[in-house]
Every structure is written in C-alpha cells, then in structure tokens.
Amino acid sequence: MKLGIIGLPNCGKTTIFNALTGQSAPAAPFPNPLGTERHVGVIRVPDARLDRLAEMYKPRKTTWAEVTCVDITGFSRGISASKQKAAVFNDVRDMDAVIHVVRAFADPAIAHPDGAVDPAADAAALELELVFSDLELVETRLERIAASIKKGVGGDLEAEKATLEKCRGQLEEEKPLRNLGLSEGERAATSSLQFTSAKPELIVLNVGEDDIASPATAAALANLEDFYRGKDAQVFSLSGKIETELSQLEPEEAKLFLDDLGIAEPAMNRVIREAYALLGLVSFLTAGEDEVKAWTIQKGTPALKAAGKIHSDIERGFIRAEVVSYEDLMAASSLARARDAGAVRLEGKDYIVKDGDIINFRFNV
Ligand SMILES: Nc1nc2c(ncn2[C@@H]2O[C@H](COP(=O)(O)OP(=O)(O)OP(=O)(O)O)[C@@H](O)[C@H]2O)c(=O)[nH]1
Ligand SMILES: [Mg+2]
Known part of the structure; x- marks a missing residue:
C-alpha cells in the first residue's frame, strides 16, 4: 500500500514527508525544474492501543503498523515538457x-509558482491537472478501442467503452472520477488505467508556524472545505515545519513541546490514521511478553488470511482464533480476567477480523 504526497512546487511536500516518516530529506528551496526528486519512506502508524498493551504486557519489543510513503515532486502547473509530466x-x-x-x-523568501499564495486556487489548479491527465488517458484508450472494434476484434470491449464514455463526460465537466459512483464492474473494467482523479485523497493545508490557530487559517480552511464539499475528500490544517520538528524530537522532548503548544498529540497522527483508513486498512493486534504488535490487513479480511499474515504455517494449520476486543481486554485489565468474564471468543476461519481485535491463533502443523 502506497501513499503519495502531491502538490504544487514549494507547497511543503518534502517538509510534510519528513514529518510523516521522521526522515530528513532535504527540503527544496526552489521549484525543482527537472521534477526528478522523489523520496520514499516508511510511516509508522501511531496507535495508542499498542502503548496501553505495552504497559500491560511489558514486552521486549513493540511493533507498529507501517505504510509506505512517496514524496512525488515536480507536480508543477503547466510543466510543458510532456515527458516530465508523464x-x-x-x-x-x-x-x-x-x-x-x-x-x-x-x-516571501519561498517562491510561489503563481506569485501569490491562494490555497483554494492552488488546490483547484492541481485537481484540474489530475482531471486533464485522466481525460488524456481516456481519449487515447477510446481511440484504441474504436480501432479494435473497426477491425472486428472488439469482442468484450463494449463494456469498457461505455464506462470510459461515462468517465469522459465527468472529466469534460472538469470533475474528478473519485465520486462518479462507478459500479464494482465498471471500476474493474477501467482499473488498469489507474486514474489519478479517482485516488482516495486527503487534503493538508500547510500553514505557517505562527498560524496554527489564526483567523487567516480558519478562513483558508473554510475556503478549501467549500471547494471540496461533495468531492469526497477530507481537509486538515497543520504546520509542516512544526510537525517536522516534532517528529525529530525524543518522545520526552516532544511531549514538552506539545504541552507548550497546548495540544495532546502531533496533528500528523490524525492525518496518518485517516490515511490508513483511506487505504482501506485496519490493524489486528497480537500481545505477549515477547512482542506487542499491530498487523496490517485490508478491512474485511477473514481470520484464516489474517493468520497467514503472521506465518504461512499458522494459516495452514489454522484451528481457531482466540479473539478479544481491545475495549473488553482493557475493561477486564488482563487476559485471564477477560476470559473469566466470557469476553474471549473462539472464532473460525471465516470470521471477519475487526480493527483492534487482539488475536491468539491456535494452530497445528
Ligand atoms: N516559512 C515557512 N517555510 C516553509 C513552511 N513549510 C515549508 N517551508 C519551506 O518552503 C520551502 C519548500 O518546502 P518543501 O517542503 O521543499 O516543498 P516541496 O513541495 O517539497 O517543494 P518541491 O519538491 O520543490 O516541489 C522550503 O524551503 C521549506 O523550508 C512553513 O510552514 N513556513
Ligand atoms: Mg520536495
């Protein structure tokens, strides 16, 4: 699962990438004319449940869920060199x-590609680029399909053609494909085209470090929310600079800094959790004296497949999943007491694992 960071030049992508991944990739002071810079990193998904479980089990090791993040640069308005843009x-x-x-x-020291900072206009400009790139793709594909049909090798292309025409209609109205409401089948017919305007999207407004709670930020945020209303995207605001500093502090120092700012946790934590959900991911947990760990699965994954995440032997020799919800375990304060209270269930291979389930797989190989 990959999460990409996009935006106009100099909007703070690399700064936010660093905050997300705890890396320190160099921030570019000016637009990169080649558009070749690209960083890849790993985001650790914050999860307070793991912290509490670690207090309970005092394990040798705690392992958080992770998501791959890519800092995609050079997404400039009107990059003319088509190769770069492609x-x-x-x-x-x-x-x-x-x-x-x-x-x-x-x-003023940081150049803006259009000369003036205007969040809603910038967001609209980039969304339009996504729409245009998809439109180009749709048109190319439709031409190929028409040629095939003409040659009499159209066979099963009619369904794809119909879907693509629907997409074209939406894109010609300069609307993203995200909320076109395609059926499962229509989506499958066009999935190989990987439309950019259909990607689940989070919007992060990168505000100045003195503007986290200013009226100007509130106004900019309201404008952006207006622009995205009905477009199926969530909007957040944070200071990339502050978040980067926070991500590079030791936990104790970070806590002091957060207290100073009067906030409970880095704003980025919420963004990461939302992104995780946006990717359709949930975590199940395993807990013991050796390790407390979050395992990433796609929402809707059955117990048997979840077992396979840990080890193929556990999937092969699967007998039962011993499951307790995080809330029930915390309420009982120990696994033994949760068991006494009847909160520990034995589930079969088809059980759909839920976010926060604490699971012990019984297996036999
Ligand atoms: N003053 C101020 N500068 C910032 C803030 N966020 C980022 N910058 C600076 O703006 C410049 C661009 O930030 P980057 O994170 O490199 O932006 P980018 O979107 O990755 O830029 P490109 O990769 O060139 O498209 C850098 O010099 C950052 O230090 C901020 O909140 N306040
Ligand atoms: Mg950058």
Missing part, C-alpha cells in the same frame, strides 16, 4: 491514495 502522473497512478499538500504559509 513521469509525475505515472508516479501518482502507482499510488493507492494521495495526500495533497496545499500551501498557506506566506513566506
């Missing part, structure tokens, strides 16, 4: 969801 869009196509960074910080 490379950028190909990168976006390869993502499972995107974080779209929109600049709100006003720093």
